[in-house]
Amino acid sequence: MPEGDTVWLTAHRLDEALAGRPLTVSDFRVPALATTDLRGRVVREVRARGKHLLIRVDGALTVHTHLRMDGVWRIRRAGPPLRDHRIRLALGNARWLALGYALGVVELLRTEEEDSAVGRLGPDLLGPDWDPAEAVHRLLRRPERAIGEALLDQSLLAGIGNVYKSELCFLRGVHPWRPVGETADLPGLVDLAHRLLEANKRRHGHITTGDLRPGRRHWVYGRAGRPCRRCGALIEHALQGPETGERLTFWCPRCQPRP
The missing domain is CATH 1.10.8.50 (Helicase, Ruva Protein; domain 3)
Known part of the structure; x- marks a missing residue:
């Protein structure tokens, strides 16, 4: 399972690619979210919380993912999402495409309800609230x-x-x-x-x-x-x-x- 520093770096790179730009690609490849469409919404920020990733978008929504043992995010130049059964989520804009492979968790939350996913975590070693x-x-x-x-x-x-x-x-x-x-x-x-x-x-x-x-x-x-x-x-x-x-x-x- 990736360590906290790996997840922090992943969040940093996703933030650089997605934050401040409207989504033109929104492809959830998990049954519970198969009809979800975030296109047109601007990504506000991407943050790590321990080993969790929080992608916050306009409309007070948060895409919560966890890499678990085998998950990884890869970023490439904008283009159509690849046909790969390992991809569970694709988010992109006019410049970049972020592909989440083998993600252990993919869910959509109200931003105000993020604690339902990460509220039980202890102090984050790389977080602003480190105590x-x-x-x-x-x-x-x-x-x-x-x-x-x-x-x-x-x-x-x-x-x-x-x-x-x-x-x-x-x-x-x-x-x-x-x-x-x-x-x-x-x-x-x-x-x-x-x-x-x-x-x-x-x-x-x-x-x-x-x-x-x-x-x-x-x-x-x-x-x-x-x-x-x-x-x-x-x-x-x-x-x-x-x-x-x-x-x-x-x-x-x-x-x-x-x-």
């Missing part, structure tokens, strides 16, 4: 919960995905199964999460090592069975869940001792 103290407060509501699992809970803080979950735990020297209440310096961990997403939001890929070379961008994520870049111990991995859905977690057994 680190509130994020820490929410994490501590269940101190017995594993920190790796809690970081993926979007109702606690919005934007962290599986890559950053593993990388954050490594950088803070915390075993992913350590209880939240036993995790040292939660404010420091939350601050690091914010800084990592902020540093990566304008580029593709999640670089946590500072090394942009292919194969050297992560400390532990995706490196099971390979030597730790710090100590040489072999990176381990296991499924973690189930409250957030079982997701592969990576850690170094020496740098992140088991509690």
Whole structure:
């Protein structure tokens, strides 16, 4: 599932292509919205909220989409929408055409009712309302919960995905199964999460090592069975869940001792 910085960049590029221009293409390829036509309405703005995308248009309407695991938005020069069964939504104007492929969620809301889709989310790591103290407060509501699992809970803080979950735990020297209440310096961990997403939001890929070379961008994520870049111990991995859905977690057994 895309991380919050990827969704932020997607929203930024959609905003550049669509905002301030009337729609000339409005093609909803989901049964519930098959007859919806937004042509003639001006796109006011496109914003990310955690991992959700909100396309606000004239008439106080919001097109809400979520990429889930496989979704992606692609922008091309204006032209007829492609005949591709993976496209679930096409929005365009006289200059640009935005195509939403394999979107996990496509729905149309009254803008005043956006909270029905995103109101349960915690503080957005890349949002104007980012509140680190509130994020820490929410994490501590269940101190017995594993920190790796809690970081993926979007109702606690919005934007962290599986890559950053593993990388954050490594950088803070915390075993992913350590209880939240036993995790040292939660404010420091939350601050690091914010800084990592902020540093990566304008580029593709999640670089946590500072090394942009292919194969050297992560400390532990995706490196099971390979030597730790710090100590040489072999990176381990296991499924973690189930409250957030079982997701592969990576850690170094020496740098992140088991509690």
